Amino acid sequence: xxxxxxxxxxxxxxxxxxxxxxxxxxxxxxxxxxxxxxxxxxxxxxxxxxxxxxxxxxxxxxxxxxxxxxxxxxxxxxxxxxxxxxxxxxxxxxxxxxxxxxxxxxxxxxxxxxxxxxxxxxxx
Numbered sequence: 001x002x003x004x005x006x007x008x009x010x011x012x013x014x015x016x017x018x019x020x021x022x023x024x025x026x027x028x029x030x031x032x033x034x035x036x037x038x039x040x041x042x043x044x045x046x047x048x049x050x051x052x053x054x055x056x057x058x059x060x061x062x063x064x065x066x067x068x069x070x071x072x073x074x075x076x077x078x079x080x081x082x083x084x085x086x087x088x089x090x091x092x093x094x095x096x097x098x099x100x101x102x103x104x105x106x107x108x109x110x111x112x113x114x115x116x117x118x119x120x121x122x123x124x
Contacts, residue, residue, distance in 0.1 A: 009118030022096030
């Protein structure tokens with residue numbers, strides 16, 4: 001089992017920045033990839049970014065490229081999502097997810113482990 005705890009959400013004005021953190025515990029040695037997803041009210045959960053745990057390869061959805069950066073600190077079992085130039089459309093609950101096998105990176109259904117989520121609200 002892997003446990004995930006997110007932090008760092010909050011309220012920010014458009015154009016501002018936030019950094020989300022996700023700390024993993026438990027059987028972290030088996031993690032293959034960690035991702036960030038988000039879900040706005042009335043919408044499906046969508047892929048934001050992901051990073052492979054060992055190689056550090058990164059993936060982003062088109063709408064956040066150039067604004068968001070995913071990174072990891074293996075020694076701290078932590079993944080970060082630096083979000084810059086935030087827009088009101090980025091408002092959502094952001095979830096951290098982890099998976100121990102090779103998966104379709106952007107498909108939330110392929111991830112077994114999830115955090116509780118952290119709210120990000122961007123005001124205009």
